[in-house]
Amino acid sequence: MDLTLTIFVLVYVAMGVGHLPFFRLDRTGAALVGAMLLIALGIIAPAAAWQSIDYNALGLLAGLMIISAAFSVSGFYDYAARAVGAAKVGPQALLAIVIAVSAGLSALLTNDVVVVAMTPIFCQICLARRLNPVPFLLAFCFAANVGSSATLIGSPQNMIAAETLHLSFLGFMKLAALPSLVGLPVIWGVLVLFYRGRWELAGTGATRVAPPQPLDVGETVKAFVVTAAVIVGFVATDWPHMLIALLGASILLVSRRVESQKLIGLVDGDLLVMLIGLFIVNAAVAATGLPQELIGWLRSVGFNLHDPMSMLIIMSVVSNIVGNNPAVMLAAPFLTGAAQPEALGAAIALGTGFSSNAVIFGSLAGIIVAEQGKKNGITIGFAEFAKAGVPTSLLCLLLAAGWILYLQ
Template sequence: MIISGLILTLSMLVFAIGKSPVFRVDRAGIAIIGAALTVGTGVMSFDQAAQAVDYRTIILLFSMMIITSYLNMSGFFQLAGNQFLSRLNGKNQLLFMVILITGILSAFFINDIVCLLLTPIVIMITRRARLNPTPYLLGVAAASNIGSAATLIGNPQNILIESLSRINFGWYMALAIPISLVGLVLIYVLLSWIYKEELSGQLPEFQPMTGVVHGYLVKKGLVVVFLVLVGFLMGFDPAIVASLGAAYLLITRRVKPNKIYRGIDFNLLVIFIGLFVIIGGVEHSGLLMLLMHTPWMKSVQNLQVFSILTVVLSNIVSNVPAVMLLKYLVPVHMGHVWWAALAIFSTVAGNLTLTGSIANLIVVELAKKENVEIKFLTYLKIGLPLTVSMVFIALLYFAIITKIFHIA
């Protein structure tokens, strides 16, 4: 118990900071080190560690990365961006479309990857139009988090929750979409108010984004996405459906597989596998059961307390580790509602600070490479009111839902 507790504590410390304060170890590195120590110190055997990994989650995450990377390589995101931009006149309209596009794409593709794709495009557009890129980039970061809450495939923690809970894809989507739509509107209102002077007026004329768009590949990719989503909604196993879609896209004479593999975030896959082993070690050692029987943990018996705890823990150790820890608190008799709350609140929590989610960090780091600096306090001006408002709205929403349907 002591060894597994130390491994968990050290791992969560690095996840909270983002990197080791002493060595050059990042989140993926500490996941590997923690998993290796869990097996190496005898907390679990190698076979037990292998069994602790939820391979359905890994397969689903990997498959969605392949599908998203394929669409990016085909030119879909560039094509969609140009279609929207051709219909804009005002600076406020551009902000609205950036938030809307980011939110919609993040609902059906992993939000981290959407940020990787859209951030350079937004910077390029704002520079061509001689605009301050900051409000638009803040819109990308915030909307990617809020939009990804709408489905169980929008972000890594929701993919994990889908795999752990097996809650119905369509049911969750119907429950979560209203929250996401309210959140996207709130992002637009807050940014329009904070940057009202810079967002007033008309857009200057600028050339559309250039690049190769493979029409056939775009159509093939969109058909696969549509069929995968239909499979999800019909209740088929998401891991199998997504893997079949990804496999079909890899059957082609026109694209070298390496071009698609470049869009896969292998660091994120390593983090997931390492965390499964670390948390599995804590459970196997008996420490988790001991923690679950503490008076404080026993007090977490209502949805509101659980939701607030989700927000707090997600900002301390990041949302994926928080989900892996909090899954043990979900009651069996009303699990579908608690799982949905865990998905929504862990995602909303990512908007609080600049380091609250990987998506935020991706936007900031890519912007920094283009000499656009977004400071911690700059983000906090939008992140703090947005998160507080969304937590309050979501708590009220779940209170109404549970009362109407008598499910909690």
């Protein structure tokens, strides 16, 4: 048990820090090494390791990543970012447009793919317009996290929770969409307050914007049609979500104009491997009985993992320690049998999505925005991110808590 717990702790230290201290082993590597050690040392049998992997959640995530990638390959993300950047409006109005576009796309497509595709373009456009890019990048990141909380396909952690709790698309959306929508003006208000008088860059030097990616109208329309069909399938049929997403992905991969490798290359394979590793690591620890003891202790002090308000608080805290995806992975084995599965799923989505704006490493979107900004000469440090992120997260979480109390 001691060795199992040691491996578990080291893996989740890497999840929180971003790498294993003193080693060049990132989150994905740590999860994979932890799983391999547990299997190789005989702590978990190979058959048990395979059985612990939730292929439904992984298949759903992979399928939706391919669907989202189709919009990137077709040039739609590039087109959308440039259309927003070209809007002839003032900085505050432009900020509102960025928030709306980010939230809308993230709710219907995997938010991390949206952020990866559009962040570099927003960086260039802000610099070309001589606008301070920091508030706009923060708005884009914050809105992606908050907007993705509205639907079960908005983020990987939502998909994991939805598959574990067997949630319906509409049932989830009815409970999560309204607080996500109300959270968007909060983001705008906080950023307008903190960056008043600091919208423009000093100097007059021009920044060259990279040539636009051509918009393939036919492929974009195809991607929209497939996306709409997938959502209709989620809503109107009893087919497993994974099969619907994989069917949609298959249709997009078979094309006479776009190489399948371009779509597959945009799938976040590191994330999928990390989740596989975490499934195995969590299963090995669950077999020790320690998590069950921890759950019992939490109940004794008033926290119940089947209670939406308790789950909102737990997810809000744990997400900012190990990240939102690993946080849901930790809770997933204990979610079955909930009396209010939709409300519990909404609490998980709102807790992980809203709290992850507090610090850079609270979400993959935050890390992507910081790293992509750095590549374009834009520095968003921990303090700069948290200055606006902490009040945004706290206000949005208060909204979520009030909403959950209303539901109960």
